Amino acid sequence: MEIIEIYLFVIGCSIGSFINVVIYRLPLNQSIVYPNSSCTECNTKIKWFDNLPIISWFLLRGKCRACKSKISLSYPIVALSTGLLVWLNFYSNPTIYSQLPALIIIIYGTILCSILITLAILDFKYFWLPQAITIGGLIVGISCSLIIDLSNNFGQFSYALYSITASLLGIVLFYLLSYVGFKIFNKPVMGGGDAKLSALIGSWVGIKGLLITIWLAFVSAGIFVILGLLLKKIKRNERIPFGVFLSFSGLIVWYFGNEIFLKLIF
Numbered sequence: 001m002e003i004i005e006i007y008l009f010v011i012g013c014s015i016g017s018f019i020n021v022v023i024y025r026l027p028l029n030q031s032i033v034y035p036n037s038s039c040t041e042c043n044t045k046i047k048w049f050d051n052l053p054i055i056s057w058f059l060l061r062g063k064c065r066a067c068k069s070k071i072s073l074s075y076p077i078v079a080l081s082t083g084l085l086v087w088l089n090f091y092s093n094p095t096i097y098s099q100l101p102a103l104i105i106i107i108y109g110t111i112l113c114s115i116l117i118t119l120a121i122l123d124f125k126y127f128w129l130p131q132a133i134t135i136g137g138l139i140v141g142i143s144c145s146l147i148i149d150l151s152n153n154f155g156q157f158s159y160a161l162y163s164i165t166a167s168l169l170g171i172v173l174f175y176l177l178s179y180v181g182f183k184i185f186n187k188p189v190m191g192g193g194d195a196k197l198s199a200l201i202g203s204w205v206g207i208k209g210l211l212i213t214i215w216l217a218f219v220s221a222g223i224f225v226i227l228g229l230l231l232k233k234i235k236r237n238e239r240i241p242f243g244v245f246l247s248f249s250g251l252i253v254w255y256f257g258n259e260i261f262l263k264l265i266f
């Protein structure tokens, strides 16, 4: 284990703590930067030493120091999961950026992780993919490719063009898919949020990566629905948060690259 892996894990846990703030405050339409966190029950300001990712939850045994009300286990779980997913960037191998220095790939991957984890949780909890994050993530994705172009081969916008094309393809494909879905099921099966999310993912993983992501999302969502029906955990016609499957498929494609999946499909 290299020292940078520990850094990545710690940075990831801190990002996860911030994601906890975002997913709590965004649906309430509160500012995500101000004020500092306070207990949701008694409103007592949380001191910095009670606000350390994961560690504080365990030291406080999952209870507020002031009023002893329970602090959800979801806080340390989100922080820990983000820590692990950010750490995995050390081993990631995204195809479109495979020529770039490892550090750039790690930084880009960390940004993508943060965006996709936030969206996956919001879609899971509220069936909501806020436009501020999908469009924001899309703009960041295109900007990242533009930065590579500007620093490498000035005047030749190959990365940026590829990124933009892939995101346009994401939008078109999803409206096409939801049109076909509507014709088959006679009700909307996917929302506009999914289209923007696939545009976002396209801007990060490129055209091939996007197609693999969508394929993987449908396969995993299909398996999930079939298992859910068999185990009677979900009902027929129950809505599923497709954005969760899209987000994690996008991340998996970013980590593993395209080749391994192309071998699986063909």
Ligand SMILES: [Zn+2]
Binding pocket: 039, 040, 041, 042, 043, 044, 064, 065, 066, 067, 068, 069
């Ligand atoms: Zn309290």
